[in-house]
Amino acid sequence: MADQKLTQIQETTAIVDADLFYVVQNLSTTPVSRGKTGTLVRSWMGHPYNYLINGGFDFAQRQTPGTLTTIANEAYSADRWRIGRGAADLQYQRGDGTAETGLTSRYFGTFKKITNTGKLMVLQIIEGANCVALRGKTVIFQCQMKASGSKTMRMAVIELQNAGTIDTIPATFVTSWNSNTVDPSLGSNLAIITAAQSKSVTTSWQQFSVSVTVPSNSKNIIVAIWSDSGFAANDTVSVAEAGLYIGNAALPWGPRLYSQEFLMCQRYYWKSFEVDIAPAQNIGTSYSTRITAVAAGAVTHRFPPIFFPSVMFKVPTITFYNPSAANAQARDVTAGADCSATTAAITTTVLLDINCTGAAGTAVNNSILVSVSAEAEL
Numbered sequence: 001m002a003d004q005k006l007t008q009i010q011e012t013t014a015i016v017d018a019d020l021f022y023v024v025q026n027l028s029t030t031p032v033s034r035g036k037t038g039t040l041v042r043s044w045m046g047h048p049y050n051y052l053i054n055g056g057f058d059f060a061q062r063q064t065p066g067t068l069t070t071i072a073n074e075a076y077s078a079d080r081w082r083i084g085r086g087a088a089d090l091q092y093q094r095g096d097g098t099a100e101t102g103l104t105s106r107y108f109g110t111f112k113k114i115t116n117t118g119k120l121m122v123l124q125i126i127e128g129a130n131c132v133a134l135r136g137k138t139v140i141f142q143c144q145m146k147a148s149g150s151k152t153m154r155m156a157v158i159e160l161q162n163a164g165t166i167d168t169i170p171a172t173f174v175t176s177w178n179s180n181t182v183d184p185s186l187g188s189n190l191a192i193i194t195a196a197q198s199k200s201v202t203t204s205w206q207q208f209s210v211s212v213t214v215p216s217n218s219k220n221i222i223v224a225i226w227s228d229s230g231f232a233a234n235d236t237v238s239v240a241e242a243g244l245y246i247g248n249a250a251l252p253w254g255p256r257l258y259s260q261e262f263l264m265c266q267r268y269y270w271k272s273f274e275v276d277i278a279p280a281q282n283i284g285t286s287y288s289t290r291i292t293a294v295a296a297g298a299v300t301h302r303f304p305p306i307f308f309p310s311v312m313f314k315v316p317t318i319t320f321y322n323p324s325a326a327n328a329q330a331r332d333v334t335a336g337a338d339c340s341a342t343t344a345a346i347t348t349t350v351l352l353d354i355n356c357t358g359a360a361g362t363a364v365n366n367s368i369l370v371s372v373s374a375e376a377e378l
Contacts, residue, residue, distance in 0.1 A: 048254075050244065051126055052124055053261070054265055055255070056097075056106060056107055056240070057105075057108055058262075059079040060079060060092065061271055061273075065276050068093045069093070071091065073085055073090075077092035078109050079265040080268060081109065082125065086177035086184075086230065087118030088114075089115045090112070090120055091114055093110045094107050095107060095238065102204060108144075108240035110237070111236060111237050111239070115233055120231055121173075121174060121226035122226070123158075123173065123222055123224035124222065124224075126222065126223075126244070128166040131220060134214045135214055137214055138211060138247060139214060140245050140251075141210050141243075142242070142245070143207070143209075143239050144205045144207050145199065146204055146206070147236060148235050148237075149203065152227075153225055153226070154197070155210045157192075157222070157223055158186065158191065158192050158193065159193050159218040159222070160220035161189045161218065162215075162217035164219050167378055169220065170188050170190065174187070180228070183226075193214065193215065194212045207241070220378075223244055267312055268313050269373070269376070271373040271374070272288060273371060279321055280321060281328070282322060283321075283323065285324065285369050288323045288369035289304075289306060290369045291303050292365055292368075293332070293364055293366040296362060297358060298358055298360055298362070301357070303355070305352065308351065308352070312376040313376045313378065315348060315376070316376040318344040318352060318373070318374055323370070324369075328342065329356070330342045331369055332358060332362045333366075334365075335362055335363065339356040339357055339362070340359075354370060
């Protein structure tokens with residue numbers, strides 16, 4: 001039905017594949033289908049496919065998104081967006097795009113330098129399975145930016161070169177921040193493709209882009225924005241509507257459906273908490289998985305398996321949160337006592353099995369709860 005409807009409406013411009021991605025024809029000289037000519041470009045629901053995830057900054061699962069939160073160096077802020085800074089510290093906050101002039105995205109992200117003057121970098125690493133197909137192709141990295149004052153930002157597409165191991169990104173992405181106006185030195189086997197470009201960012205939203213041809217033997221692609229010189233404490237840069245597309249022409253913002261974008265984020269980070277609730281201990285039982293005790297006392301209890309909503313990138317690191325106390329144990333909420341030996345008995349990219357030992361006061365039919373997060377980032 002979808003194929004028939006598309007044929008009626010857009011027969012001269014597109015066909016549709018099995019998972020609802022349109023294949024758009026850019027008319028040229030290569031035969032495509034039904035005697036037409038063109039270059040095949042995969043797209044989501046009629047818009048050219050964005051190889052970035054969370055380009056609209058909808059999700060920041062590790063924190064309360066609307067609250068400025070200090071992010072550790074070489075760690076993740078908004079989902080999929082890793083940060084680096086030359087001197088402590090850097091904070092992240094999600095902003096309301098509907099209150100902004102010049103945006104069509106629901107949200108945007110703001111990065112704020114605090115404590116000391118220093119450079120900063122915001123980057124996204126694209127999983128090898130998703131970017132190997134970009135080898136030899138011309139791509140464009142684009143986003144909107146504004147800052148607390150006039151700033152020169154640098155913008156580039158970076159590769160993990162052939163000598164590196166695919167999906168193995170150096171833990172220290174920037175090995176030296178260098179002096180003002182000098183680009184940072186990057187980690188092992190990381191290199192800027194072609195050249196970084198300077199962008200004059202002001203207090204108003206503007207779209208910026210950089211286009212490169214991906215080397216034929218790149219292992220991973222990374223998009224990055226960094227400050228040309230140090231930001232003083234309280235300086236900010238905001239980013240919105242980020243995309244990486246095949247081609248060399250900047251495009252209007254065209255987000256995926258919210259649920260689709262969230263599912264893609266959950267390949268790398270999942271939690272039992274609500275999407276905008278920061279994982280934490282001792283914040284209540286609403287965000288926990290639950291079992292009913294089948295035996296009394298300090299005996300082993302097993303939770304039903306939790307199947308992750310998306311197959312995770314790798315076997316994740318599991319963190320437990322006691323819903324009613326400041327520790328990482330499951331909680332017998334009926335007895336008002338902590339359990340012990342809360343462990344991930346089995347963890348795969350598909351599911352998690354949790355075991356714990358009941359409290360001394362655990363009785364049959366008591367409720368035992370624990371909250372959890374799973375991280376599988378590059």
